[in-house]
Amino acid sequence: MGEEENIKLQLIQRFAFLSENISIPRTRRIFAIVPANNFRQVLEYATTELGFVILCTITGLDEGPTLGFIYHLAKENGVMLNLHISVAKEKPVIKTISNYFPAADAYERELVDLLGAQVEGLPAGNRYPLPDDWPAGQYPLRKDWKGKVSEITEVKENA
Amino acid sequence: MPERNFKVSIGPQHPALKEPESFLLTLRGEKITEMTVRLGYNHRGVEKACEGRSYIQCLYLIERVCGICSHSHATCFIQAVEEIAGLAVPKRAQYIRTLIAELERIHSHLLWLGVAGHEIGFDTLLMYTWRDREAVMDILALLTGNRVNYGMNTIGGVRRDITPDQIPQILTAIDALEERTKYYVKVGTEEITLRERLSGVGTLSKEDATRLGAVGPTARASGVDRDTRRDDPYAAYGELDFRVITDNHNDVYGRTLVRLGELMESYKLVRQILKQMPEGPISVKAPRKVPAGEAVSRYEAPRGEDVHYVKANGTEKPERVKVRAPTLANVQVVSHMLKDGYLADMPIVIAAIDPCFSCTDRMISIVDTDRNTANTIEWNELRSIGINWYRKQGIDFTELNRNFKIARELK
Amino acid sequence: MSLIKKIVTWARIKSPWILHFNTGACNACDIELIAALTPVYDVERFGILLKGTPRHADVLVCSGPVTHQIKNRLIRIYEQMPEPKFVVAVGTCACSGGVFQGCYNVEGGIDQVIPVSVFIPGCPASPKAIIDGVVKLLASLEEKPAAAKAG
Numbered sequence: 001m002g003e004e005e006n007i008k009l010q011l012i013q014r015f016a017f018l019s020e021n022i023s024i025p026r027t028r029r030i031f032a033i034v035p036a037n038n039f040r041q042v043l044e045y046a047t048t049e050l051g052f053v054i055l056c057t058i059t060g061l062d063e064g065p066t067l068g069f070i071y072h073l074a075k076e077n078g079v080m081l082n083l084h085i086s087v088a089k090e091k092p093v094i095k096t097i098s099n100y101f102p103a104a105d106a107y108e109r110e111l112v113d114l115l116g117a118q119v120e121g122l123p124a125g126n127r128y129p130l131p132d133d134w135p136a137g138q139y140p141l142r143k144d145w146k147g148k149v150s151e152i153t154e155v156k157e158n159a
Numbered sequence: 160m161p162e163r164n165f166k167v168s169i170g171p172q173h174p175a176l177k178e179p180e181s182f183l184l185t186l187r188g189e190k191i192t193e194m195t196v197r198l199g200y201n202h203r204g205v206e207k208a209c210e211g212r213s214y215i216q217c218l219y220l221i222e223r224v225c226g227i228c229s230h231s232h233a234t235c236f237i238q239a240v241e242e243i244a245g246l247a248v249p250k251r252a253q254y255i256r257t258l259i260a261e262l263e264r265i266h267s268h269l270l271w272l273g274v275a276g277h278e279i280g281f282d283t284l285l286m287y288t289w290r291d292r293e294a295v296m297d298i299l300a301l302l303t304g305n306r307v308n309y310g311m312n313t314i315g316g317v318r319r320d321i322t323p324d325q326i327p328q329i330l331t332a333i334d335a336l337e338e339r340t341k342y343y344v345k346v347g348t349e350e351i352t353l354r355e356r357l358s359g360v361g362t363l364s365k366e367d368a369t370r371l372g373a374v375g376p377t378a379r380a381s382g383v384d385r386d387t388r389r390d391d392p393y394a395a396y397g398e399l400d401f402r403v404i405t406d407n408h409n410d411v412y413g414r415t416l417v418r419l420g421e422l423m424e425s426y427k428l429v430r431q432i433l434k435q436m437p438e439g440p441i442s443v444k445a446p447r448k449v450p451a452g453e454a455v456s457r458y459e460a461p462r463g464e465d466v467h468y469v470k471a472n473g474t475e476k477p478e479r480v481k482v483r484a485p486t487l488a489n490v491q492v493v494s495h496m497l498k499d500g501y502l503a504d505m506p507i508v509i510a511a512i513d514p515c516f517s518c519t520d521r522m523i524s525i526v527d528t529d530r531n532t533a534n535t536i537e538w539n540e541l542r543s544i545g546i547n548w549y550r551k552q553g554i555d556f557t558e559l560n561r562n563f564k565i566a567r568e569l570k
Numbered sequence: 571m572s573l574i575k576k577i578v579t580w581a582r583i584k585s586p587w588i589l590h591f592n593t594g595a596c597n598a599c600d601i602e603l604i605a606a607l608t609p610v611y612d613v614e615r616f617g618i619l620l621k622g623t624p625r626h627a628d629v630l631v632c633s634g635p636v637t638h639q640i641k642n643r644l645i646r647i648y649e650q651m652p653e654p655k656f657v658v659a660v661g662t663c664a665c666s667g668g669v670f671q672g673c674y675n676v677e678g679g680i681d682q683v684i685p686v687s688v689f690i691p692g693c694p695a696s697p698k699a700i701i702d703g704v705v706k707l708l709a710s711l712e713e714k715p716a717a718a719k720a721g
Contacts, residue, residue, distance in 0.1 A: 199637075199639050200594060200637060200639045200640050201594050201595075201596075201637065202594075202639065202675050203594060203635065203670045203673045203675050203676050204670075204673035204674040204675040204676065205670075207673070207674060208670070208672065208673045208674075211672075219669055220669045220670075223596045223598070223668070223669050223670075223693070224596060225596050225597060226595070226596035226597040226598025226599070226601060226694060229596070229598070270601065289604070289605060293605075296605075306602070306694070306696060307598040307601070307602070307694050308598060308693055308694065515597070539623075
């Protein structure tokens with residue numbers, strides 16, 4: 001059995017709720033849809049027991065009623081495990097994973113700035129990547145956001 | 160003289176116009192005790208723009224995320240799209256992509272050598288490496304029609320073929336560059352001034368490199384044996400033989416040696432690619448609408464691992480495009496490297512991660528917290544301060560600049 | 571005296587000092603500009619020198635589409651330059667925003683923020699095109715130095 005299949009089996013054996021939610025589109029690529037409440041357990045298992053010691057990045061998505069977050073993890077041998085969680089857009093709260101991966105800091109700040117996620121536990125620091133004078137409540141990567149910086153600053157002056 | 164805690168802002172800052180600094184340093188005497196980095200100057204809004212463009216338009220945009228590794232971003236992106244669309248990219252196209260990829264690595268590492276030389280006052284190195292680099296720029300222009308932003312990729316393959324008459328020209332240029340690089344390796348390993356200047360500077364242990372998520376030559380110089388070409392092969396790398404260059408100096412000197420070693424490997428790779436390149440078509444037809452799906456593509460750019468995530472929704476435009484350039488990983492490690500380091504080392508330590516943002520225009524504000532005054536100096540001045548500081552320690556490139564001559568002219 | 575010789579002589583007397591500023595460019599134009607300074611192209615033969623500070627610069631050479639973060643600094647740099655001063659927009663992004671036109675964090679070209687004297691298109695602008703543009707600027711000054719002084 002290939003390594004990807006093996007990992008899938010181990011995940012399902014440990015977390016029954018994953019049994020219908022793991023796909024292997026090609027070699028070295030595993031995608032898993034994880035309930036947001038169980039994310040931390042799965043992350044802990046993946047990083048400490050399955051060897052996923054690399055965080056490539058975190059992708060935030062506007063999924064309509066929810067915001068999605070895909071944590072792209074990798075092993076040193078190149079196999080990737082992409083963990084996808086979704087949270088309600090009205091309360092887009094997730095916990096920082098910077099205790100596992102310090103580099104998550106920049107990726108999580110992007111989620112805050114561009115999608116309006118609320119990341120609990122993120123230490124005080126500069127925002128990234130938007131400028132300080134960017135008006136609050138404007139999240140460029142949300143699907144319903146259409147704008148340009150010159151229009152935005154006009155909005156700010158008129159507000 | 161009593162020790163003072165100075166807050167040094169490196170970056171555009173002026174008391175009258177409130178702008179954020181790029182790097183905020185806390186100094187005690189001449190040593191940096193703390194540093195925070197602020198990014199965003201290059202934030203243009205590329206990911207959002209992709210959602211409003213066709214895949215081909217996205218390709219042109221993504222190529223321009225970074226002008227030094229444009230092929231890296233373009234290839235990384237298009238690989239994800241091709242995977243979702245289920246396209247079988249022809250072997251010959253994969254080989255051509257790999258050829259351009261290695262030529263890009265060569266131009267990028269030679270560029271870096273020159274920039275590094277400039278930051279420490281070894282300007283003759285800049286002149287020589289950038290002159291040599293023109294040989295590879297000429298080849299890239301010959302093969303692709305442009306010196307930068309090659310536009311070589313299309314969805315399903317490449318747009319231009321390599322013709323038989325081009326091959327000897329490529330090989331001649333590679334032979335000449337290899338000879339020249341051997342000389343730079345000699346200088347790098349034997350020139351005491353250079354070695355002393357770069358050793359023990361910007362130290363990063365293997366544990367920290369791994370924990371903090373460093374990538375590329377920055378990580379490999381701390382003994383981290385990771386290279387996407389070998390670990391998660393793409394394009395033609397699965398069929399090619401090459402060494403991953405690591406080093407254990409854990410400092411800027413190590414980062415220099417790694418890039419020199421990678422140059423030598425790239426020359427060998429180019430010859431292999433040209434020898435093994437199969438005949439055949441250079442692209443397959445691609446649909447305008449990409450069926451719903453998602454993919455993650457990874458690529459070893461000159462600076463390190465590049466990651467692209469693409470989600471398609473069955474239309475002509477992507478649902479989501481996410482780009483994680485290697486510099487974003489490495490810049491988070493810089494504050495750690497500079498902690499307990501000298502202010503004089505700042506320019507070369509930052510340059511040594513080979514940052515993908517323009518570094519030449521950073522301004523520095525020195526805020527004296529006791530007297531509450533602000534002075535502004537520019538990156539150029541900080542560079543001069545660094546060069547003069549080391550001169551006083553006996554590490555001076557004046558002689559080397561004067562006498563550094565390479566006997567044979569590069570044809 | 572041919573036009574080129576006139577320009578070369580003028581440049582050697584005037585020695586225009588250039589300040590290079592990246593307003594959020596991808597670096598391709600910046601690299602080509604620096605390449606213009608290195609042995610193969612070598613603009614120093616025209617007496618052109620790259621300087622680090624706005625207060626001594628005659629010509630501001632800008633790349634990039636101007637991101638929002640950098641806009642104020644660009645204005646401040648322009649204001650710090652003594653008269654007569656000239657601005658060269660290098661690359662398609664600096665001319666019009668290029669591929670980044672419409673991106674939310676981009677003003678869309680140098681002339682959206684400060685006056686531009688010379689536009690040098692190209693993606694990136696090649697070293698030859700950059701030299702050509704700068705020489706054309708110098709030539710235009712040669713023809714009307716009085717107007718330049720008044721401006």
